Amino acid sequence: MSRALVTGASRGIGKAIAAALRDAGYEVVATARKPEALAPQDRIPGITYHALDLSDAGSIESLVRAAGPVDVLVSNAGQSQIGAVEELPVADVKRLFEANLFGALRLIQLFLPGMRQRRSGKVIAIASMAAVSPVPFLSSYSASKAALVALMRGLRYEVAPFGITVAVVAPFDIHTTIPLDIRYDSRSAYLPDIATVHEKRDKALAEAPGAELVGAEVISILRARRPGFFHPVGREAAMNAFLLRHLPAGAVERIIRRLFGLTRGAASP
Numbered sequence: 001m002s003r004a005l006v007t008g009a010s011r012g013i014g015k016a017i018a019a020a021l022r023d024a025g026y027e028v029v030a031t032a033r034k035p036e037a038l039a040p041q042d043r044i045p046g047i048t049y050h051a052l053d054l055s056d057a058g059s060i061e062s063l064v065r066a067a068g069p070v071d072v073l074v075s076n077a078g079q080s081q082i083g084a085v086e087e088l089p090v091a092d093v094k095r096l097f098e099a100n101l102f103g104a105l106r107l108i109q110l111f112l113p114g115m116r117q118r119r120s121g122k123v124i125a126i127a128s129m130a131a132v133s134p135v136p137f138l139s140s141y142s143a144s145k146a147a148l149v150a151l152m153r154g155l156r157y158e159v160a161p162f163g164i165t166v167a168v169v170a171p172f173d174i175h176t177t178i179p180l181d182i183r184y185d186s187r188s189a190y191l192p193d194i195a196t197v198h199e200k201r202d203k204a205l206a207e208a209p210g211a212e213l214v215g216a217e218v219i220s221i222l223r224a225r226r227p228g229f230f231h232p233v234g235r236e237a238a239m240n241a242f243l244l245r246h247l248p249a250g251a252v253e254r255i256i257r258r259l260f261g262l263t264r265g266a267a268s269p
């Protein structure tokens with residue numbers, strides 16, 4: 001039986017991926033920062049839970065030791081943040097990158113030697129479409145995901161000779177309760193745009209499709225004989241990804257402004 005590890009499986013997308021993997025016949029190891037605090041209804045029967053805090057190098061090393069060899073690594077755990085680029089405390093952005101980028105990188109690094117020795121393995125990172133089209137005021141989040149996608153794209157070339165495949169899943173909005181690290185207040189120079197984006201983001205997530213969609217995408221990547229690299233997922237994901245790639249940059253900007261209700265145009269002071 002193949003073994004799969006999913007980070008951040010206490011709820012949301014990670015939980016749905018872990019359930020899909022179990023249903024597809026994988027032995028699943030899942031992580032949460034505090035697995036002992038998970039309520040019985042939050043645990044998926046048949047899955048082993050381990051502690052992992054991606055902001056803590058020691059925790060990453062302990063997890064890798066405790067988990068043992070895995071055939072599939074799904075790097076899903078992540079955090080979000082809202083704030084104007086001008087006003088974001090750099091320390092908070094570093095903390096975000098610690099979880100979304102550096103922690104994920106370290107974890108992947110530690111699983112790769114085993115995969116190389118076995119000359120097989122699959123690494124799937126959950127990024128975001130914000131990596132391709134940054135969301136205003138979620139710029140730090142978008143940047144952390146863009147960096148993750150770039151790392152994974154490079155990694156895909158590097159590990160191919162060892163029989164390891166690398167793919168990225170890029171969700172659009174998915175209905176989860178992912179907390180927003182709020183880095184603005186009523187004194188922000190960027191009100192009301194930032195408040196509008198915040199409101200629209202919350203509404204979009206509330207009305208978005210469920211996380212099972214991402215679980216199904218992960219399974220279809222694992223079943224593919226030669227999986228591609230970049231997998232947009234969500235409502236009209238393929239169409240949106242196509243438009244983002246092929247529309248002129250000015251048109252994309254106008255769509256993003258309209259989508260997020262930004263009141264001031266590019267030429268305004």
Ligand SMILES: NC(=O)c1ccc[n+]([C@@H]2O[C@H](COP(=O)([O-])OP(=O)(O)OC[C@H]3O[C@@H](n4cnc5c(N)ncnc54)[C@H](OP(=O)(O)O)[C@@H]3O)[C@@H](O)[C@H]2O)c1
Binds near residue numbers: 173177
């Ligand atoms: N929801 C969306 O619309 C959407 C869209 C695009 C991309 N994504 C990405 O999909 C992934 C999952 O998002 P989600 O919406 O399912 O969020 P979520 O419901 O908040 O789940 C996040 C998971 O990550 C874990 N986590 C957070 N910080 C961590 C850390 N420092 N170390 C280890 N684990 C940590 C959480 O574990 P704890 O139980 O320990 O808190 C939780 O299990 C994220 O990478 C997110 O950026 C989501």
